[in-house]
Amino acid sequence: MQLPDPTLILKNVSRHIQLNLNEQEYFLSLLQTRELPRKSYLLRQGEICRSENFVLKGCLRAYTTDEDGTEHIVMFGPQDWWISDLASFLSQRPATYTIDALEDTTLLQISKTDLEKLYGKIPKFERFFRLLLQNAFVAQQDRIQQNLSFTAELRYLDFIKKYPRLEQLVSQKQIASYLGITPVFLSMIRRKLSRR
Numbered sequence: 001m002q003l004p005d006p007t008l009i010l011k012n013v014s015r016h017i018q019l020n021l022n023e024q025e026y027f028l029s030l031l032q033t034r035e036l037p038r039k040s041y042l043l044r045q046g047e048i049c050r051s052e053n054f055v056l057k058g059c060l061r062a063y064t065t066d067e068d069g070t071e072h073i074v075m076f077g078p079q080d081w082w083i084s085d086l087a088s089f090l091s092q093r094p095a096t097y098t099i100d101a102l103e104d105t106t107l108l109q110i111s112k113t114d115l116e117k118l119y120g121k122i123p124k125f126e127r128f129f130r131l132l133l134q135n136a137f138v139a140q141q142d143r144i145q146q147n148l149s150f151t152a153e154l155r156y157l158d159f160i161k162k163y164p165r166l167e168q169l170v171s172q173k174q175i176a177s178y179l180g181i182t183p184v185f186l187s188m189i190r191r192k193l194s195r196r
Contacts, residue, residue, distance in 0.1 A: 003028060003031060003033055003108070004033060004056060004106060004108075006024075006028050006031075006108075008056055008079075008080060009028075009031075009054050009056065009108055010024060010028075012054065012080055012082075013027070013128060016127065016128045016131045016132075017124045017125070017127055017128045019122070019124075023122050026118075026121060026122065027118060027122065027125070030110055030114040030115075030117065030118055031054075031108045031109065031110055032051075032108070032109045032110075032111075033056075033106065033107070033108060033109075034053075034106070034107045034108075034109055035104070035105070035106055035107075036058070036060075036100075036101040036104070036105040036106075036107065037101065037104055038101050038102065038103050038104050038105075039100060039101060040100065040101055041098065041099070041100045041101075042060060042083075042099040042100065042101065042107070043084075043085055043088075043095050043097065043098060043099040044095070044098050045064065045065065045094075045095055045096065045097060045098045046094045046095060047088075047094065047095050048088060048092055048093070048094060048095065049084050049085040049086075049088035049089040049095050050089075050111055050112065051084065051089070051109040051110060051111050051112070052082060052084050052089060052109070052110050052115065052129075053077070053082065053083050053084055053107045053108070053109050054081075054082050054107065054108040054109075055077050055078060055079050055080065055081050055082075055083060055105060055106075055107060056079070056106040056107060056108055057079055057104075057105060057106040058079065058101060058102075058103050058104055058105025058106060059076060059077065059078045059079070059101070059102045059103050059105065059166070059169055059170070060076070060077035060083050060099050060100065060101055060102065060105060061073050061075070061076050061077070061099070061100060061102055061170070061174065062074050062075045062076075062077065062083060062085065062097040062098070062099045063097060063098055063099075063177070064096060064097060064098070065098065070177075071177055072177060072180075073174060073177040073178040074097060074143075074178075075178075076102075076163055076166055076170070076178070077099070078163060078165065078166060078169075082132055083099060084099075085097045085099065086133070086136060089112065092112070102169065102170055102174075103169065115129070146158060147180060152179060152180075152181045152185060152186075152189060153189050153192070153193070155179050155180075156175075156179055156186065156189050156190075156193075157193075159175065159178065159179060172186055172187070
């Protein structure tokens with residue numbers, strides 16, 4: 001499949017590193033395009049995560065499912081975000097998370113092998129992916145801290161700030177799952193906020 005317009009991913013990369021034209025072309029040559037219809041899987045829990053994925057269009061979610069079959073959403077991957085099961089990708093061990101499409105989604109993917117080639121040929125990409133990893137780690141730490149010390153209302157307000165367009169895209173049940181509360185409790189929070 002021919003690579004779609006690369007403007008968005010090049011802009012994403014340019015937030016951390018600057019590429020000349022040859023470097024851009026080499027980077028783009030390593031990417032694969034993947035179309036995911038709504039409700040289809042990018043990765044299932046237990047599989048090996050084989051790629052880092054940039055969301056060109058659409059939205060994904062990463063979640064775990066407990067023994068009762070309850071889903072616990074750990075992150076959303078809207079347009080202009082990178083998403084994978086990072087621990088599985090880096091270690092090539094079975095994935096903890098399932099990742100599926102919440103709407104028709106177009107991804108640009110780079111495999112672990114091609115990522116290593118990229119590091120060898122354009123070392124500044126090690127900096128780029130190190131910064132992505134650092135940002136993911138900080139976000140995870142923040143999320144743990146919020147779950148321990150923030151009220152559900154504060155977690156909801158942070159969700160709206162972090163994912164501004166998602167409230168219209170994803171279901172109330174999915175937002176509640178991400179926040180670790182019930183949909184009924186989320187409705188109460190929304191009503192309370194709307195009265196302010």
